[in-house]
Amino acid sequence: MVLLSACQKESGQTFSPGQAKTESSLSGSVLLGDALPYPGLQPHHFSDESEQAWRVPASNTGGWAIDPSNRQLARAFYNSVYLASNNTPIAWTGNHSTCTPGTTSSEFKDAVLARINYFRAMAGVPASITFNATFNTKAQQAALMMSANNSLSHNPPSSWNCYTADGATAAGSSNISWGHNAWNAVDGQIQDNGIDNHAVGHRRWLLHPQTQTMGTGDVPKVGSLAAANAIWVFDGNAYSTRPATRDDFIAWPTKGFNPYPVVPVRWSFSYPSANFTNATVSMTQGGTSIPVALETVANGYGENTLVWRPNNMTANQNWPKPTTDTSYQVTVSNVIVGGSPRSFTYTVTVFDPQTAGVGEEQVTVSGNTSPPANTPATYTFNPVAFAQQYEAYIAEIAAATGVYNAETGSLNVTDGTDSSYTLVYSGSGTNGTNVYRLAPATESETVEFPRIYIPSSNSVLQFDSKLGLATNEQTAAMQISLDGGASWQDIYSKTGTNSGSVEETAFSTKSISLSAYANKLVKFRAQYRHTGYRYLGTGTNVSFLVDNVQINNAQQVVAENTQNTGSNTSFNFTPVSGKRYALTARVIPWAGYPGLAWGSLLYSETSAAVDTQPNAFSFSAQTAVARSTVITSNAITVSGINTGAAISVSGGSYSINGGAFTNAAGLVNNGNTVRVQHTSSANYSSSTNTTLSIGGVTGTFTSTTAASTGTYALNVNKTGTGSGTITSSITGINCGTDCEEPVITGRVISLYAKPVTGSRFTGWTGAGATSCTTSTTCRVTMTEAKTLTAHFDLVLTAKTVGSGTITSTDGAINCGTACSQAYPNQATITLTATPASGYGLYSWAGCSAVTGNTCTVSAFSASKTVTATFRPLVPLTVGIVGTGKVTSSPVSLIDCGTDCSEAMVTGKIISLYAKPVTGSRFTGWTGAGATSCTTSTTCRVTMTEAKTLTANFTSP
Template structure:
């Protein structure tokens, strides 16, 4: 086996923000992979607010911020670390472009920077796009000189780089790695040979450069050009080593791909074959197997059936891979490994708290737990069970206990009278879910809209959820679902029947009532409302800000349920093993016959994971 699994930590736990290169991760340590995902991958999210592009779409290539370039560098080195190759690669802003005497004339000036050329090429890509026909003559590694914005340096950058249409920055790096073909905006003939991925993971590469423009609509989408060619001085010679994607060990399922690959310097995969088995030992029927030496190191690529192209899991899902028949000097003739796809938001380490099930109101109780491996911090959540009925109404915004997951261009709580002729749901205000726009540049589609009840609900026998609603302008392609989670939001199940739009031209004249049974659970559940679009036209707030688009909800309540009211959260060191419960640490006086709950939360990679199982405690005299 040529690919080792580094044992060093991916960062210094507790030190944030993280760097942009020099990472390592123990792929055989599930908690280390979880922490690596949250500390490093997630650190480059939100890049759209940091790009600070200074250009325009009439010819000014512009520049991007140093923080944004750092986001790209961090995302690139995240994937390199996860794949076991050197992670000191720079996304440089001062490296001269690569000149090849075989390139067509005229040559760009040798002192031109890679980043400058890439920025020029990124703008050229979008300026030649015709949204009416969907055609773009600039989408080639040999763009003709009659294109808008063409220049020798722009030609050089696309000839020697990866390019993405419809994605930019760290988002483009993700697409290069997954080699998505779900959209004509991001696919190319190189996808099924994973050429972009192989350049990104080239073990000998040390200097990249990025060119980006953020786009402004579906008609002027974002673009990226990642300069991947290396000058002789930028090559860091490496011994032959297998580089697999997805990588051996624990691997975040979000990064899974339709195309799996194995590459190696000096390898000959001409006669190599691939066998892949699922966790039950059943052979996975591959769609196609390809071999190629055109991009980076030689590689064998296999295309998965739909059943293995999974992007979400709750339980860890493993696949065994065996590649045999490899040849080449110093290269083993076979390579076998296991990939375990994981949900990076699910912590499997026990967070159980042990101790007495009853506690005297005038005494203290000692409770113990085993800190999960690698924990940067721990929290004990002390909550009291309450049977007090509540109703989530939109009338007084400051009293609302919800988590808003809606777009920034409209408020979650609205006065329905603002929409002339629409009428009320119950009172003057309601919760509104509508689509903010018909095309979001980051999700490349219509974004789901959500709000979550900020309550931990204990469902008893016969527990139900009810609320009032009115559909505004809500097409048949628009759906509201109510979902419940007993896993702190890691997984969700649908509650009751979805509410679907019934007319493309009318809104509800009357108020309707929703009622559905809540799923039985030994743990407290969370409830959220999610509004999403399927294929078809939708109404958006952007297009009709003065019209009642979407759906309006009010008077949300549960029946035959209790609530866990959090009274205090105590933060402990990551190596803590015990907690003392008394009136001070509970955050309230302990009273005879009260029922309390203790739950443990763990911090990994600067992220607090959902709390573990409840330790129920009854207060005695």
């Protein structure tokens, strides 16, 4: 890939393109076709790249603050956020032939943006870059121009294919790349390899602290036209106030832990306005000095920067994968800051992000390893400090079986190969005719096997393979993933020798121990990759062929469920009887991104489900049993339970295994025998029931007494002051006229008492009426001869309204609300109303005659109700002016002169009479109570309230 960096003049704020920096041509011969345009700059190491289409969440493309001194956090940031950008589809809508720049998908742009902010967060500068829509549009035109012309220029001539003014503007304001686009271009611009990128200008612009907005334009490779990218980096903020950064300098690789795939050959140290002319760099590894090659100091690309190459590495190398964490102490000396020399010392540790560090926080699930089946079970796990969310994983597992041999097509494998050839090739298999073929069509060709496995300490990955012609930059590998396919690492690899002959002339069986991955969730894939020179074509002589892939002595996931628990550190699931499960959880450090590797596995196998519900049971009914006799049922045997079940009884008692009978609740076990018993009815042809309940299942035992063989006499009578009739549920009783019938022994007879109008039924009496009430219906069981009497009476009911009592002269009635008493026909009853204090008798109702407070009921011949109404007393006061007197009626209480005030019953109408003495004359009524009176000597007053009136007389 070829890069050109946007340049900035130091003398002012005018931006202009710098001199085009071209890289030298690739040396060496091309084998069997054209090699890549330039392989010297590799944006990442394909051995750990995911082919899975993870997506960068649109809501979380930056704003991160990372502490790279925490190895686990730096490792998580790479495996979750960095790798999530890879392989996002470009969805380009443009066209080279019509010079249509088109657009790319929003997801694609988000992936590019997240990669830029990843590097800024790691470097400790504000990682909240956003894309400007105008910058994107113009950068898209610039990228099309670079691709359409297979060239790079910050100042493209107007004669170029697909030239536009906006594209030319973007070319002068952008980092531009040719041969890669998108996140790969970002990686290349951060690495800044190649002999002409000694100033690492691309990196400096991408990491410039003041920058707030950028833009991206991307075009894919189409035929002979290479992919291209333009990242707009000049947003007008280059000279604005420098924001706070994690350190006062910007180093790349950064201070702290750095995943080796993002470590460049060129290291850099930036400090604003510093003078690096005479600065030096020294590095040590494990206390031993290592040589350093300084690059020429070049200002004008963001902040002033010193660049060097450790170990005198060449500009086109990639940083090697370390076998263990490797720390370098860096000292930058004689940096002139504000006119004074300063020195800076920091440590850079390069590590493999696929290797967990010592003491990393791990998620460990705990809970019942033998839960009951079909019952919800709760499991918990420990929190991890930097987790935003968690995922729980429940897997049903079984012994691993099956072989991937391509004989039935792809067998649900994930085909990660180029569309120019088919994954399954016929004619070269070792077990049949088919084989999986990975040809060197792109940088990474893969076939991913679908199952998830759990290796044991003696598990083995076994496969047959053969590698054809391969350069020393082509590698065939079998890979393993510990995080569901987000990242991969080699467990077997074979790199070509560039010998000119096929690397393997025949298939051979490889056996790879998986003991290092025991009790982990893993997936497998085969990969064929190249990092530079490669043989071209898709024939088997240049391909990596794989067959008969199998995993031995392991478990495989047969069903799975993943739960996002948010911030909760617990989850639930309901196990099924007879199943074995593996449970785990993992951290999601950044919402929307892939989770990290799963934690340790907790194995769970269901215990037998608790079953307290027995099989159905029943008792045999017994008939024609003796009356009033203890009857015992047949024995039933309890079955279908595996623990003690509750037992209870109603209407009798039970016995377990021949023990004592009881009616108390208890427990019964599988195989126990149970009987119930009760006392039979005292009546003929009558049933008695006993219900037994075991674990919610019930059964009823019934016994029925024998029928009677004779009859008994049933006699009914009537009595009382009233009248009525008695009928029955059998033909014959209709008393009135027929009051006696013979009835079969044991039969139950219903008798019905019906009073005539004016009479009331008041109850049953007699030896046969012991079970009857005051209801008009009486049920009689004929266990013997029985006589019953129905009482019909004439009833006088006395009721009061208001406060007061009613009493009768015979003392039978004495009540304050309502009471009743039976009286003989034609009786005379005298009742007296006695008001409560403050009340008076207002009226009687229902009387034959009323005298004062006395009510007389004469010739009593039908039930009736008498009501006395009491009302409060209110005062009536009379005054006299002049000479005369006032009397009243119908109550002769007022006699004024002498008695001028009396309490009257509310509602009563009182007549007042004014009588002048001889020689006087009555002139009228006055006062509040006289409103309805005239000059007449008579005044009628309704006592709705207390009232006062004055009678006025002239003097004699």
